[in-house]
Amino acid sequence: GEDVEQSLFLSVREGDSSVINCTYTDSSSTYLYWYKQEPGAGLQLLTYIFSNMDMKQDQRLTVLLNKKDKHLSLRIADTQTGDSAIYFCAESILAGGGNKLTFGTGTQLKVEL
């Protein structure tokens, strides 16, 4: 199966940490990605993690991967108002000689002052 699920909304206060969760179903995923979509714009890559890793840190972003449970999370430290956006996780699967991404439903993050 290729279902990728996320909670729809998350609200946090500025300065707090945000944790966005994602579950996927395909155990053959090679890479998992986090994309950000700001209003009226396309998706922009934030970070990615190889399926054999369990953690990746990139400045304020920390990605945790639990392959056994097929659970991916994105932690944003010191969340700012500019982080308000929709966040999509995606799993990558080899298909037809290329890499095919299946995106989650997206989590709308709202950062309040």
Place this chain on the structure above:
Amino acid sequence: DAGVIQSPRHEVTEMGQEVTLRCKPISGHNSLFWYRQTMMRGLELLIYFNNNVPIDDSGMPEDRFSAKMPNASFSTLKIQPSEPRDSAVYFCASSFPQGLQETQYFGPGTRLLVL
């Protein structure tokens, strides 16, 4: 590089009309993807090309939808005839695979409204 370019950015048309969406991928990228985004269904992959050849069109909703990539720098997605349920934001993305890792770069999207 200008990134992925899509045109038009907005399109309003009447039911039954033909709609053509255009995409110019990033130079040097050899994979191109068309997605549709709606509130109800989220982000759906419609079709993707590799080296100008359609690889997977299983996401194309029905025969009213067609996509072409005549060369490495241009692709079109056509809807004929259009219906109100086709209203959505259509994204084009391109990528250059580096082994199993492949970052897709998205265009700004075309917002389509079919009345």
